[in-house]
């Protein structure tokens with residue numbers, strides 16, 4: 230059997246990874262400014278993470294959600310405290326797209342309404358519900374339908390026009406749009422959405438799958454605007470590579486037996502991984518590190534003449550560069566540095582592990598400077 234060939238691949242075969250570095254089968258060392266798509270939060274194979282997962286594996290890795298699993302409660306309590314949402318409830322699944330599916334369903338169950346509002350260039354995952362609110366038509370099959378209207382970001386009047394129709398269960402928005410190329414909604418737009426959602430009995434869903442878990446210098450990107458969301462979706466950095474996702478749910482949502490469900494979600498091993506992540510984030514002050522090194526990177530990047538625009542916060546940075554696509558290719562082939570792309574190929578997406586150091590930031594900056602000089 231062969232693999233279903235859907236991924237364009239770099240000709241690189243990683244065999245091990247430690248901290249912010251990835252090593253391939255030829256012994257080549259790569260600096261990771263991509264984190265495997267914003268997934269590596271505390272650094273690759275962090276010793277505490279490895280130990281906690283190994284300990285759990287020695288005891289019990291999995292049993293279904295038909296029994297008491299105390300490590301789920303431990304995770305919910307720790308996540309509640311770390312995120313500033315201590316009175317919310319947690320539903321555990323295995324990925325970002327599943328978090329979105331459950332968030333959309335909950336909004337609809339809760340309001341008894343069918344429609345979700347979403348924004349231009351939004352990406353919320355590739356399952357049916359996720360695709361319905363994802364503005365990349367090529368990802369959609371005929372089965373998915375194409376009746377979604379995507380609203381311009383930061384346009385409150387457009388949102389209110391739709392809400393007035395009376396059929397809107399919820400509004401979904403990324404804390405910072407990732408796939409779009411690191412696009413941040415204005416703080417007053419989020420404040421306005423909060424008010425409109427309350428006024429029209431709609432649920433405000435913040436998708437923090439990519440922008441959450443300390444990446445932007447706050448636990449959640451939307452916390453910069455001072456608002457509280459009704460539902461928040463998380464995944465990626467939550468497990469540092471171990472598949473886990475979560476839905477943080479306001480206490481006003483009523484749980485009932487069988488309303489949601491999953492086989493693997495919240496298994497012992499995934500919870501151990503997610504707890505290790507939160508423990509390391511706290512112990513090593515990784516959210517503060519995000520702010521400090523993000524500010525440093527942004528300041529230094531802005532000094533480079535060919536940098537046209539910088540977006541984002543903390544360690545979620547979009548860099549619009551003259552010839553950005555070529556620079557990105559050369560960073561990887563010549564300097565052995567992974568960065569991310571975006572829907573605009575001239576944007577570099579920087580999503581390093583949150584324990585990146587100034588030394589590594591300087592390595593990236595030197596490499597970018599060299600590449601833009603060569604191209605000038």
Ligand SMILES: Cc1ncc(COP(=O)(O)O)c(C=O)c1O
Pocket residue numbers: 324325326327329352353354355403407408436437438439440464465
């Ligand atoms: C904002 C956002 N939401 C949802 C998803 C889907 O997550 P997953 O790939 O884990 O299903 C992604 C993945 O890139 C994302 O960036």
